Amino acid sequence: MGEILVGSCSWTDPALVRSGWYPRGRRDAEGRLRYYSERFPVVEVDSGYYALPSARNSGLWVERTPQGFVFDVKAFSLLTGHxxxxxxxxxxxxxxxxxxxxxxxxxxxxxxxIEPLRAAGRLGSVLFQFPPWLGPGARGEEFVEECARLTAGWPVAVEFRHPAWWRQGQERETAALLAHHGFASVAVDMAQDLPSSVPPVTAVTSPRLSVVRFHGRSRSWGTGSKEDRFRYAYGDAELAEWAPRLRALAERAERVHVLFNNCCGDAAVRAAETMGRLLRVPQAA
Known part of the structure; x- marks a missing residue:
């Protein structure tokens, strides 16, 4: 049975900072990360999508977190076709x-x-979230192949946002493409009755890692403001539905990263805490 690491997709989101989840005296840059890493063993660096990460910050992140804590870094937008x-x-x-x-x-x-993270063994994966207009076919496969060439030696996880990659009749080809390049597949939880809904397919395409990202089930996905898209609080029953599926992934992969992206207020960290209890997994590195 592989490890299951549960965390959130940000520790710096302004709404999280304002929520009161961080106690007094732990709300500066260093204090927030130390507090977060005392409670969870993994985090996604979503800021990597919006600005290039700096080696200085990556080095500080290593210094401020315990051994065993890992970072999944979201790839910069220009590198994913956005x-x-x-x-x-x-x-x-x-x-x-x-x-x-x-x-x-x-x-x-x-x-x-990201080199300081990789050199310290603290880089969980680099997340490539491809845009919703990149569908399956020759162009999509060429883009993935180019990404594989440029990321040789990196631990890479791929989230397709075009629903057709994981719809019936295509899912096996998609899994085979990712497996061919050694990429971990990212499964998603989101509202399933929207035109842009990606099916929650839990394919294991790398023996090293599997990733599940919980976006929340807001019906404003793709249309509303950021707050509208991610404003969602998971109920215990919704999270419990996933527990056996996550354990099944851990039977086939060395590690499973479970990351909550419903970053509105403290909803993501609260859901991560609940999921950790449901799975009975350690909630700190």
Missing amino acids: PTKRAALPADLRDRPRGRGLVTEVWARFAEG
């Missing part, structure tokens, strides 16, 4: 023409930024 504003780029790259040269430099800087 639109990227010039303001999100480092200042010295903002005037560069868009093209392969810029993308190559961004790949190099992203790798440099």
